[in-house]
Amino acid sequence: MDKIIISPSKYIQGEGALANIGKYVSTFGCQPFAIADDFVMGLTQDTVSSSFAGNDIEVTLERFNGECSRQEIERLIILSKEIQADVIIGIGGGKTLDTAKAIAFYSKLPVVIVPTIASTDAPTSALAVIYTPEGEFSEYLLFPSNPNMVIMDTAIIAKAPARLLVAGMGDALSTWFEARANMTSGKTTMAGGAPTRSAQALAKLCYETLLADGLKAKVAVEMGVSTPAVENIIEANTYLSGIGFESSGLAGAHAIHNGLTKLEECHHLLHGEKVAFGTLVQLVLENADYSEIQTVLDFCHSVGLPTNLHAMGVKELDNDKLMEVARASCAEGETIHNMPFPVTAEKVFAAIVTAHQLGQ
Secondary structure, eight states: OOBOOOOOSEEEEETTGGGGHHHHHTTTOSSEEEEEOHHHHHHHHHHHHHHHHTTTOOOEEEEOOSOOBHHHHHHHHHHHHHTTOSEEEEEESHHHHHHHHHHHHHHTOOEEEEESOOSOSGGGSSEEEEEOTTSOEEEEEEOSSOOSEEEEEHHHHHTSOHHHHHHHHHHHHHHHHHHHHHHHHTOOOTTSSBOOHHHHHHHHHHHHHHHHHHHHHHHHHHTTOOOHHHHHHHHIIIIIHHHHHHHHOOOHHHHHHHHHTTOGGGTTSOHHHHHHHHHHHHHHHTTOOHHHHHHHHHHHHHHTOOOSTTTTTOOSOOHHHHHHHHHHHTOTTOGGGGSSSOOOHHHHHHHHHHHHHHTO
């Protein structure tokens, strides 16, 4: 199997980076079509328009209706064609960014991704999640390449609710452990090959950065400011975790997250909050050294990530429901089968209840 690593063509991060978007995007075209939801439009419109005007470019800003659906993608493709757009820009959260990726893919145009939060590692990836207009999951849309450019303005991201940054840490927390499991098993990664040493190194650096700077970054964003620790965590949540998961592989933690969506009590949780508990379950499943489990528990406690089912909203443990979670985690095609040993629903159930107890 060939070793493959994939990534955005250019990653830009800095305080006030959005003010330079006109200069950065000008390398791709002179008819940019940008989408953002109402809130983000109000937050960024003046900066974006001024930046493009300063580079003698007129940008078309269109409001995103909130759902990454086939209908919304088609609506925006039509509008982008009307102005003969030559570059697509997505500004905001995950659904906005996925929609921008899809517009660019079907229009055969470059895409620039501008996250305003750092709650997941999706911005750098070569995929989008498509929903129905009612908000139900429909399908994954896989792209042949990653975004042409990702711009992270840390001043904007630092002012988002601290819970979002912490959830991003929860998502990033799994990166190294899933990468390690995938390397041991030799399974194919989402990049379509075996992991490179480079991707593995980025995955490990992601974990080390979380331990070193996670709590400091949380405290800073609670005060609405950006510090070196915030800069490091934004990079870990977005770039290090993004390259790490896509080019090193997913394993138990994300599959357990998917299983947890079966629990109605957990529906209020953010993606990364569920992934953090999934990471603990994976470590129990693979019988990791207790000192490693304790390090992960200490980190989660320090930043406020859930470490047990009660903290996730499950008031009483129902073994039948937890077995349903375990079965869903082990569904055919799930990434838990990238673990370096056979995994059954019974093993996952045992790991869930054990992780829950350890996490209390």
